[in-house]
Amino acid sequence: MTIQYQNIVPWGRSFQESVDMFNLSEEDLNSSILGCGDGPASFNYEMTQLGKSVVSVDPIYNMDRDFIEKRIDGTYVDVLEQTRANQDKFVWGNISSVEELGKIRMDSMGLFLEDFEEGKKQGRYIAGELPELPFDNNSFDLALVSHLLFLYSEQLSLEFHLQAIDELLRVAHEVRIFPLLDLNSRKSIHLDEVISYLLSKEISVYEEKVNYEFQKGGNTMLKMLRD
Secondary structure (H helix, E strand, O other), X not given: OOOOOOOOOOOOOOHHHHHHHOOOOHHHHOOOXXXXXXXXXXXXXXXXXOOOOEEEEOHHXXXXXXXXXXXXXXXXXXXXXXXXXXXXXXXXXXXOOHHHHHHHXXXXXXXXXXXXXXXXXXXXXXXXXXXXXXXXXXXXXXXXEEOOOOOOOOOOOHXXXXXXXXXXXXXXXXXXXXXXXXXXXXXXXXXXXXXXXHHHOOOEEEEEEOOOOOEOOOOEEEEEEOO
């Protein structure tokens, strides 16, 4: 069976997952970070509690807390049902079951919801979306994109990926994208062309193994650095 979503769904991950997905060192965590397409993740909240600096950008931040909570409730069951029907595509280790996955995600999204309104006031949650971000050139040291580019390869075109990555490299010196698989745990059809495009622009690009694997084979990120 294949996993099929009509739209990109809100699905929040935790601080520790982000650390593992992006091989974030203490030096990385102390830099200025943009979380792009963060949705209802708890990374921003947990970073703030640690006294770190992060700005999250997502179109869903145009909405109020109640709308986002209803959107989470409206998609949660479908995500878990599709995960349950495709359990063979995932590594059940640190997360042992679909039920545990659901609890972890809801706990993370609960932290986000409690933080959201105050975080918006503080400028930590900003409404915006790729391929045009509401930031000046070189606003951040590091931009992180989790479970958006490459994952939604059928929904987002190659042209979108190229424009989005150009924009990320405009606002940040370094960009990291995870994972490099699509929703059905296949290598993204856009990956090779994206890498060729970056090399043609003399952008340093690396495929780097990370300490995280939930999708089978999904244990690498793409790291890009401007000179």
